[in-house]
Amino acid sequence: MGKSKKAGQLRGLSERTSDIILVVICLIIVFLVAYPLYYVLIASVSDPYDVYAGKTFLLPSQFTLDGYKAVFADKSIITGFLNSIKYTVVGTIFSVVMIYLSAYPLSVKNLPGRKFLSIFFIITMYFGGGLMPTYLVVRDTGLIDTIWAMFIPGGVGVSNMIIVRNFFEHSVPKEMIEAAEIDGASHWTTFIKIIVPLSRSIMAVMVVFSMVAYWNDWFTALIYLPGTEHAPLPLVLRNILIKSSASASQAGMISGGYAELSKLTEMIKFSSVIVAALPMLIIYPFVQKYFEKGMMAGAVKG
Amino acid sequence: MDNLKNSPPAVAVKEKSVWQRMASYWQLYLMLLIPVALTIIYKYIPMYGIQIAFRDFKSLRGMWGSEWAGLKWFQRFFSSPNCVRMIKNTVLLSFYSLLWSFPIPIILSLALNQLRFNKFKRTVQTILYAPHFISIMVVCGMLRIFLSPSGGLINLIAGTGIDFLSEAAAFRTIYIASGIWQDAGWGIIVYMASLANIDTAHYEAAKIDGASMFQRIRYIDLPELVPQIVLMLIMSAGNLMNVGFEKVFLLQTDLNKATSDVIAVYVYQQGIEHAKYSYSTAVGLFNTVVNVILLIMVNKITSKISEDVSFV
Numbered sequence: 001m002g003k004s005k006k007a008g009q010l011r012g013l014s015e016r017t018s019d020i021i022l023v024v025i026c027l028i029i030v031f032l033v034a035y036p037l038y039y040v041l042i043a044s045v046s047d048p049y050d051v052y053a054g055k056t057f058l059l060p061s062q063f064t065l066d067g068y069k070a071v072f073a074d075k076s077i078i079t080g081f082l083n084s085i086k087y088t089v090v091g092t093i094f095s096v097v098m099i100y101l102s103a104y105p106l107s108v109k110n111l112p113g114r115k116f117l118s119i120f121f122i123i124t125m126y127f128g129g130g131l132m133p134t135y136l137v138v139r140d141t142g143l144i145d146t147i148w149a150m151f152i153p154g155g156v157g158v159s160n161m162i163i164v165r166n167f168f169e170h171s172v173p174k175e176m177i178e179a180a181e182i183d184g185a186s187h188w189t190t191f192i193k194i195i196v197p198l199s200r201s202i203m204a205v206m207v208v209f210s211m212v213a214y215w216n217d218w219f220t221a222l223i224y225l226p227g228t229e230h231a232p233l234p235l236v237l238r239n240i241l242i243k244s245s246a247s248a249s250q251a252g253m254i255s256g257g258y259a260e261l262s263k264l265t266e267m268i269k270f271s272s273v274i275v276a277a278l279p280m281l282i283i284y285p286f287v288q289k290y291f292e293k294g295m296m297a298g299a300v301k302g
Numbered sequence: 303m304d305n306l307k308n309s310p311p312a313v314a315v316k317e318k319s320v321w322q323r324m325a326s327y328w329q330l331y332l333m334l335l336i337p338v339a340l341t342i343i344y345k346y347i348p349m350y351g352i353q354i355a356f357r358d359f360k361s362l363r364g365m366w367g368s369e370w371a372g373l374k375w376f377q378r379f380f381s382s383p384n385c386v387r388m389i390k391n392t393v394l395l396s397f398y399s400l401l402w403s404f405p406i407p408i409i410l411s412l413a414l415n416q417l418r419f420n421k422f423k424r425t426v427q428t429i430l431y432a433p434h435f436i437s438i439m440v441v442c443g444m445l446r447i448f449l450s451p452s453g454g455l456i457n458l459i460a461g462t463g464i465d466f467l468s469e470a471a472a473f474r475t476i477y478i479a480s481g482i483w484q485d486a487g488w489g490i491i492v493y494m495a496s497l498a499n500i501d502t503a504h505y506e507a508a509k510i511d512g513a514s515m516f517q518r519i520r521y522i523d524l525p526e527l528v529p530q531i532v533l534m535l536i537m538s539a540g541n542l543m544n545v546g547f548e549k550v551f552l553l554q555t556d557l558n559k560a561t562s563d564v565i566a567v568y569v570y571q572q573g574i575e576h577a578k579y580s581y582s583t584a585v586g587l588f589n590t591v592v593n594v595i596l597l598i599m600v601n602k603i604t605s606k607i608s609e610d611v612s613f614v
Contacts, residue, residue: 015515018416018514018515019417019418022413022416022417023417023419023422025413026413026422026426029410029426030426030429032483033429033430033432033433033483033487034429034432036444036448036483039448039455040447043447052450052453098336098340101333101336101337102333102334102338104330104333105327105330105331105333105334108327108330111327112320112323112324113324117334117338120338121337121341124341126594126597127349127590127594128345128348128349128590129345129348129349129350129352130348130352130569130583130586131570131573131574131582131583131586132354132569132573132582132583132586133347133348133349133351133352133354133365133583134348134351135573135574136351136354136365137343137344137347137348137351138344140364141343152340152344153340153344154344155337155340155344156340156341187327187330188333191333212435215437216435216436216437216438216439216440217437218437218439218548219547219548223574234439234440235439237439237440237443238439238552240443241439241440241446241447242439242442242443242446242552244446269443269447270447272443273440273443273447276439276440277435277436277437280435280436281432281435281436284432284435285428288427288428288431291491292491292495293495
């Protein structure tokens with residue numbers, strides 16, 4: 001009842017007033033989304049005791065970069081960071097190549113067996129072998145504890161492939177493909193000379209989606225890479241953020257006993273959140289307009 | 303399926319057999335070779351390997367050589383003390399999550415669409431997308447920081463000292479609220495794209511007729527979104543048994559298990575941690591079967607609408 005009353009009041013309001021109300025609502029929502037991140041950022045450059053005493057709601061207190069120094073002095077974090085970069089670079093290249101190699105043939109209308117092949121891939125979006133059978137196949141193919149386990153088993157991203165296939169079908173001008181065929185270009189030549197250059201926007205989206213997925217992935221490593229030397233950054237952070245345990249190298253950095261160590265552990269929590277989240281937060285705004293279009297192309301035909 | 307119906311007869315030259323036609327596309331098949339091979343090895347062979355749910359898996363004898371065990375593992379699961387609790391927690395967590403998270407992107411996109419200041423609108427959208435790009439591990443780490451009983455943000459604001467992650471009653475709220483924080487902004491993309499299709503002439507006409515903002519949303523925007531809303535609802539309903547495993551796994555504590563004990567985490571613990579391969583597979587299969595039944599039911603109910611969907 002409250003709602004209809006409110007709507008009745010607003011009906012009488014002018015355009016300007018409803019603009020102001022909208023902007024205020026949007027600002028509140030932006031605050032709710034951004035403040036948790038801002039708070040961790042502030043906390044990461046403050047004294048942890050001040051953070052826990054509630055002195056850092058808006059501005060840092062006793063500005064310090066010790067948390068970041070500790071993060072970059074911690075061997076396990078550095079190893080994790082480098083591992084994550086490695087998995088992200090190799091995995092992204094691998095995934096995008098796989099997506100392109102499968103999306104293009106499936107976008108060619110007259111390809112015999114096209115429908116069968118599409119269904120062949122799409123079924124895997126809805127049904128799977130589940131955790132253990134997949135684990136056993138990965139084990140039997142010798143991928144356990146090798147970096148290949150990070151991308152080969154999940155290498156063909158079907159939902160992304162469909163987005164790209166739809167893009168090829170609807171957004172690459174048909175006349176250009178037909179012209180190439182008339183000139184006697186093979187399918188491969190058409191793919192390399194026309195499809196790839198004309199689909200840079202969707203490729204940018206796929207690169208970003210893959211990068212984000214690999215950078216943030218930890219579960220694959222948890223199952224398939226039991227050796228700690230392979231652990232990606234998020235998995236290293238699990239010990240710090242979730243289990244709240246100080247690593248051996250952290251303990252070695254401290255001379256001042258338990259209190260100093262626990263203070264450092266808290267600082268590392270805040271700064272490692274920022275270190276892990278920042279790279280992707282910097283990248284995604286650059287391709288925002290592309291993925292907004294790309295997501296749509298994959299969902300519903302216009 | 304209806305391959306024959308759709309194949310264009312005009313293109314097919316009479317003399318060419320199917321094999322000759324396929325041969326002319328050899329490069330495309332070659333391109334598909336690796337993706338198809340990987341899909342067979344890592345998707346289809348595991349599907350075939352589900353049979354270990356009905357076998358007594360022994361590492362030495364492998365997936366195909368272990369002895370048959372009938373429904374032993376399913377019986378064990380259904381007679382385990384926490385079986386009902388896990389099924390209930392899985393269903394309720396997904397259902398409440400859908401109930402709360404589903405409408406928010408719709409409301410957000412309707413509101414954002416009314417904003418007339420384009421630059422402001424773009425900035426708001428960019429900020430709303432941000433949490434989607436953060437690892438669940440990091441989100442759970444932030445949650446632990448905010449929910450800490452000693453000096454966590456929530457306790458500082460409320461002036462209390464509650465250990466939220468030890469409270470079974472708080473678990474669902476934490477799970478759902480953080481899910482909304484992370485993905486509601488991302489969810490607006492599809493709706494914003496539909497709204498962008500609306501002809502601005504409709505708004506002009508509505509303004510001349512003296513329609514308020516709410517009337518414009520109600521009579522112009524909302525009808526435009528209905529197909530998309532139904533589609534998203536189908537897709538979410540078909541995923542009802544797939545709770546976000548990662549987050550539950552990372553936020554589960556011994557004390558909140560009354561509400562956080564879900565099938566997916568159990569499958570992981572039994573399989574990877576305790577190496578009970580067959581048992582874990584059986585429990586996972588039960589979860590999948592329930593999900594597939596839901597998916598088929600939802601699809602049947604809405605088969606008319608799904609004609610617009612271009613998955614195949």
